[in-house]
Amino acid sequence: MTATRKYVVFFVALLVASVVGIAAAQPTEVTVRVLSRGGGFLGAPAGGAEVTLRDARTGELLARGMTEGSPGDIERIMGAASGRDGRIATEETARFSTSLDLQRPRLVEVTAIGPMGEEQAANRATATQWIVPGHHLTGGDGWVIEIPGLAVAIDSAPTALTLNDEPAGVDVRASITMMCGCPIEPGGRWDADDFHLAVLVYRDGERLREQPLSYAGEPSRFGTRVEVTEPGAYELVVYAHQPDTGNTGVDRVAFVAESDQAALDPVAAAMARCGMKSTQAADDGTGAVAADGL
Template identity: 45%
Template structure:
């Protein structure tokens, strides 16, 4: 019996050794591209990246994209074509080397931007990865994150206001990579719809447009306050050209 058990342990050890011996280093680079903009990197807190085996849910690696937003001219050209290279050496990325003994269907999840959690959300992609044949050449494994990072600056949440007839609503709106928005800019404020959807005590009250303030990426409007109550203000930015949308919200109490 003892010999039998010894043989089993020996066989198991040999199997593990054989698997490890045949594992090949496989390089993977993951980049996250803001929709209609640039790479999401350190300036926006990066994107949290997790690689899993899609069949077993085993976590293979995790980390955060780091680096710059990339070369604007390279990324925002008008006629580069679908095979044009988008990244350069400065472009934010998460890089890892996996030891793979067999082909694996790998799922990559990216969540962020981590410096704007009110705007953060998750994207997932999956691909087969062959040992020794990774995704590190060219741009690597590129995921596109839709949305705008909308940040309500005023009014602050849950503030109580007495005797007011209007409340100033002000927001900061940038691309998910942090790229600025202004009239006639590369990201043109005149082409985006920024509006506030207002409810009072749970009932719809108004939908008002916000206009560019003259400060880069900032939009504002004056909200009439006709009766007391608890106001919920949801502000969204929307690009009619491609459906890109982001939002934030706040509340205030009119007494």
């Protein structure tokens, strides 16, 4: 057999093997749902969750998308009658569905990130599972991934503050929900009394105090007034903790408080930050500034 004929036979065999391999691949349906720990599923109210499927051994990307749908039937999800093995999802419950063309069993890794509507609060959860060609992973609730945490977002706080002879008050307002976007409120399904809600106050990196947050009159809205008495670089850290589940969420904001004198005299303010005292020279027509410690 000539060398040319050998090459032709080789490429024909390779092509046949490729075609047979493609033909042997079986569509395999996969449904993934992302559940907020102690809450509902991550769907439209939470901005959904990003779901990624990869081959756990090679890292090959198999599918990626967003969960879409409702948080589900909350009474069914939270009700004791559902039990650990009972189905809690309905047809409207948020999910990500895809079809994988598989030729052989694969160990698949799923990664869920959410809620995407509150990216500063988003957490990541990962799990692995074998998937066999032609054996769909859609039964029951599908592949359910649990996301822990609470979604905390500061709605209002200053970026700068000027102090005079009287202490200044800073109003801090935050939205706090379950990761599914489900509301937290006094006497509700997620009772505010079952959560520890507070703000930590720091000045120049040192912790000053912790203040509790109070219900602000609307579902999932909480706030307090932080008193600021001294200049400095402040950081406010709002956090929420649910002792029964361990769910925790955090958001933070920073601002600078300056005395009214420093605000009027930017040169003095800059020098004060460097630890120097300054006095404004008498106007001699040159605009010169005299500074102690130089």
